[in-house]
Amino acid sequence: MSNKIWQPFIYALLIAVGILIGIWLKPGTSAGGFIFSTKSKIGQLINIIDQAYVDEVNIDSIEEITIDNLLTQLDPHSVYIPAKDLQQANEALEGNFDGVGIEFSIVNDTILVANAIADGPSAKAGIKPGDRIIKVDSTPVAGVRVKNEQVFKLLRGPKGTKVDVVIYRPDTKKKLAFTIARGTIPIYSIEAALMLNNETGYIKIDKFAANTHDEFVAALNRLQTQHMKNLVLDLRGNPGGYLNAANAIADEFLDDDKLIVYTESRKEKRSEYNASNEGNFEQGRLVVLVDEGSASASEIVSGAIQDWDRGLIIGRRSFGKGLVQEPFTLKDGAVVRLTVSRYYTPSGRCIQKDYTHGYEAYEHEINERFTLGETRDSSLQRINDSTVYKTSKGRVVYGGGGITPDVFVGIDTSYLNDFYSGIFAQSLLSRFAYNYIDKNRNDLNATYKNAGAYNLSFSVDGKLWNDFITYANQNTRTPFKKAEINASTNQAKLMLKAFIARQIWRDEGYYTVLGSEDRVIRKALQTIGGDNYDKLLH
Numbered sequence: 001m002s003n004k005i006w007q008p009f010i011y012a013l014l015i016a017v018g019i020l021i022g023i024w025l026k027p028g029t030s031a032g033g034f035i036f037s038t039k040s041k042i043g044q045l046i047n048i049i050d051q052a053y054v055d056e057v058n059i060d061s062i063e064e065i066t067i068d069n070l071l072t073q074l075d076p077h078s079v080y081i082p083a084k085d086l087q088q089a090n091e092a093l094e095g096n097f098d099g100v101g102i103e104f105s106i107v108n109d110t111i112l113v114a115n116a117i118a119d120g121p122s123a124k125a126g127i128k129p130g131d132r133i134i135k136v137d138s139t140p141v142a143g144v145r146v147k148n149e150q151v152f153k154l155l156r157g158p159k160g161t162k163v164d165v166v167i168y169r170p171d172t173k174k175k176l177a178f179t180i181a182r183g184t185i186p187i188y189s190i191e192a193a194l195m196l197n198n199e200t201g202y203i204k205i206d207k208f209a210a211n212t213h214d215e216f217v218a219a220l221n222r223l224q225t226q227h228m229k230n231l232v233l234d235l236r237g238n239p240g241g242y243l244n245a246a247n248a249i250a251d252e253f254l255d256d257d258k259l260i261v262y263t264e265s266r267k268e269k270r271s272e273y274n275a276s277n278e279g280n281f282e283q284g285r286l287v288v289l290v291d292e293g294s295a296s297a298s299e300i301v302s303g304a305i306q307d308w309d310r311g312l313i314i315g316r317r318s319f320g321k322g323l324v325q326e327p328f329t330l331k332d333g334a335v336v337r338l339t340v341s342r343y344y345t346p347s348g349r350c351i352q353k354d355y356t357h358g359y360e361a362y363e364h365e366i367n368e369r370f371t372l373g374e375t376r377d378s379s380l381q382r383i384n385d386s387t388v389y390k391t392s393k394g395r396v397v398y399g400g401g402g403i404t405p406d407v408f409v410g411i412d413t414s415y416l417n418d419f420y421s422g423i424f425a426q427s428l429l430s431r432f433a434y435n436y437i438d439k440n441r442n443d444l445n446a447t448y449k450n451a452g453a454y455n456l457s458f459s460v461d462g463k464l465w466n467d468f469i470t471y472a473n474q475n476t477r478t479p480f481k482k483a484e485i486n487a488s489t490n491q492a493k494l495m496l497k498a499f500i501a502r503q504i505w506r507d508e509g510y511y512t513v514l515g516s517e518d519r520v521i522r523k524a525l526q527t528i529g530g531d532n533y534d535k536l537l538h
Contacts, residue, residue, distance in 0.1 A: 067336075072359040075339050077323050083333030092187055093241050095211035099156040100163060101185045102127060107434045110134075110142050111151060113167075114434070115506060121183045126176075127167065129503070130441055134175070135166040142168075157182050170438060186211070189241075192234075192511035193219035194451075196521065200528060201228035204511060205249070208241030208297035213248035220252070220280050230285040232524045233301075236315060240296025243273075243324065243343075250304045252279040253286060253311070258346070260304045263324055265341030285533055286311030287524045290403055292366050292375065295319035302403045303345035309393045309537045313405040314524050317374070317381050319366070320402035322352030347389040349399030370411075378408035393538055406536055407527055409520045415491040419484035423492065428472045433499035435471075436464075444504055451509035454501055455516055460493040468496060 049057060064082060071078040081089050091097045101120025104111050111133040116123040134142040136154040155163060159182055166177050189212040192204040201223035205212060223231075240246075243261075250260045254275040262272045288302045290313055299318050305311045322344070325337040344350050355362045374380040383398045391397060398404060423429050437444070448454040460468075473479045485492075494517050501509030515521050527533055 071336070071338075075323060076355050076359055076362045077321065077325055077337075078339045079325075079337050081335045081337065083335075086333065086335055092207060093209045094187075095189070095209045096184050096186050097156065098159045098182055099185050100127075100165075100180045100182055102155070104133070104151065105430065105434060106146065106148065106151070107431050109145060111146065112434055112438075114503060117185060120185055121180045122178075125178045125180045127165075127178060127180075128169070130171070130438060131167040131169055133165055134168050135164075137164050159184050171442070188215060190215040190219050191507040192515075193223060194508060194512060194515075195223060195226050195228065196232065196515060196525060199228065200230040200232060200525060201226070202232045202234065202511075202515060202521070204234035204236075204507075206238055208238070208245035208249070210242065210245070212241070212245045216249055216252070217280060224280075228284075230287075230528045231281060232287050232289065232521065232528065234289045234521075235294045235298040235302060236289050236291040236520070237293035238295070238298040239293065239319075240298055240321065243297060243300070246297035246300040247273045250301045251275045251277055252281050253305060254279060254308060255282045258304075258308055261300045261343050261345065263341040263343045265324075268341065271341075285528045287528050288313050289315045289520055289524060290318045290405060291316045291520075292319055292369055292402075294403075295321040299351050299403050300343060300345075303349065303351060306397060306403060306406065307346040307349075307389075307391050309391050309395065312407060312527060312533065312536055313403060314407040314527065315405050315409055315520050316411070317369075317404050318351070318402035320351055320353030320400075322350045345389075345399070347391060347397060349389050349397065351399050351402050353401040376410040376413065378410070381408075395537075407523060409523045412519060415488040417484040417487055419480040420488040420492060422476060422480065423472055426476060428475060429468075429492070429496055429499050431475075432468050432471050433496065433503060436500060437503040441504070444500075451501055451505040451512040454505070454509065455497075455512050458497065458500075460497050464496075465489070465493060 067080040071080055100122045101117040102113050102122045103115040103117070104113055106112070113122075113127060113129055113131040113133065115129055116127045132142065133151075134140065136151075139154060141151065141154070157163065161182050162179055163182065164177065164179050166175055168175050187209070189205055189207045189209045190203060191206045192202065194202055196202045201220075203216065203219050203223070205216065220231075247260050254260065255278070256275070258275045260273045260275060262270055264270050286305065288305055288311055290298065290302050294302065294315075295318065299321065302313050302318065306313050322342050323339045324341045324343055326340045328336045328338055330336065342350050342352060353362075353365065369375050369382075372380060372382075374382065381404060383401045383404065387399065389397050389399060444454070444458075448458065469480075469485060494513065498510045498513040501513045503509075505512070527536070
């Protein structure tokens with residue numbers, strides 16, 4: 001019989017033993033340092049395989065692959081992170097990294113500087129938006145099909161180390177050399193903070209990181225100086241993050257030691273997290289926006305606000321992640337983020353959606369919402385837990401599948417077709433916006449003093465739109481169909497205008513443009529400024 005027939009069984013066995021053998025937990029971690037001796041049956045077996053199996057087996061390599069597979073048998077959110085990937089995995093939530101401080105895109109095989117972060121190393125050295133990086137140290141990076149990962153490796157490095165770059169500046173048509181001392185670069189989690197009208201502010205949080213609460217308080221204070229009375233908190237697409245960051249944000253809205261969230265596990269029956277400090281926005285109308293991309297910490301915040309009737313939830317049913325992970329560091333520096341408890345909203349809801357049908361079914365659940373029409377019709381929302389829970393004012397809510405909004409706003413699919421998906425999949429909108437900004441950056445800066453003025457006065461006129469369609473057709477294999485272009489024109493024009501704004505005013509410009517046409521934000525403004533707001537909370 002062929003050895004290949006037995007190999008799957010051997011590898012399946014290694015799934016079980018790979019995580020148990022060959023990996024020792026660091027002493028002093030909360031895991032306690034479990035060690036499996038070679039005197040055990042598992043230890044003996046791995047030694048036998050290593051010494052006697054017909055083919056050579058790279059056990060270390062198999063461990064890297066199979067540990068992940070083992071963890072998915074437990075639940076969808078327990079994960080293994082190899083030591084080499086840990087720094088990158090932690091950067092977004094830790095709120096900083098060491099590097100030169102630029103945002104870039106690779107356009108036409110050229111590294112284009114989209115933004116030099118204010119007060120960062122590159123900005124201080126004299127790098128400007130629109131510059132092309134053509135050499136890093138002794139390595140040419142223009143016209144050599146450089147990839148994003150290669151640019152990261154060249155430009156990032158320990159704080160204080162130096163890197164030499166040569167740039168080409170189009171407006172002067174000169175090559176310039178710079179030496180940049182790397183520094184600590186902040187990663188912000190507040191994407192936008194602006195006024196939607198004279199009374200209502202808007203804050204979008206894209207993740208709950210170590211610095212999110214400080215950023216949020218600063219943004220809130222800034223909007224309050226602009227006479228903000230109401231707030232729209234946008235958590236759409238926010239996958240979550242740190243539990244303590246979610247608690248700190250919720251604490252800004254809740255008073256009197258109110259329960260924010262509690263967790264329960266096999267080892268610890270209940271741990272409670274309560275509001276403790278006087279919040280910066282305990283009064284005033286509040287709306288929280290959620291969708292199927294809002295998960296974990298986003299659901300903690302929205303669940304607490306809903307259960308205490310502090311504000312209204314608007315949008316679509318959230319993701320449904322109610323499992324809490326704790327990191328356990330292994331001997332080689334790798335980390336297992338293991339699910340250790342479930343969290344519950346103040347009314348007692350666990351919003352974790354069902355995962356008993358396997359990892360693949362769990363991963364496809366969001367797609368099923370679109371396929372079955374839930375994202376368009378509120379009557380089709382599927383809640384796995386039919387148990388009735390009640391808010392502080394007696395409103396009925398449900399758990400077992402995310403936070404169900406108080407006000408449903410379905411997704412608009414009228415413009416979704418091959419043309420619209422194609423211009424995003426092939427980055428045609430962003431590439432065209434880069435080219436447009438290259439030629440018009442100075443004029444736009446001179447014409448519009450801020451993103452608000454741009455949004456009010458700038459339009460994607462017939463010429464600009466035709467230029468884009470010509471560009472799109474020239475840069476795709478098959479020209480787009482006219483009927484599909486016509487069906488998507490309005491939405492694609494809006495996105496093009498937003499992409500252009502982002503090149504100058506970054507995320508504030510992007511969301512200023514999108515917010516003016518966003519159906520969910522429009523509903524939030526209508527609700528927050530109407531007589532129906534208080535009725536919906538009773």
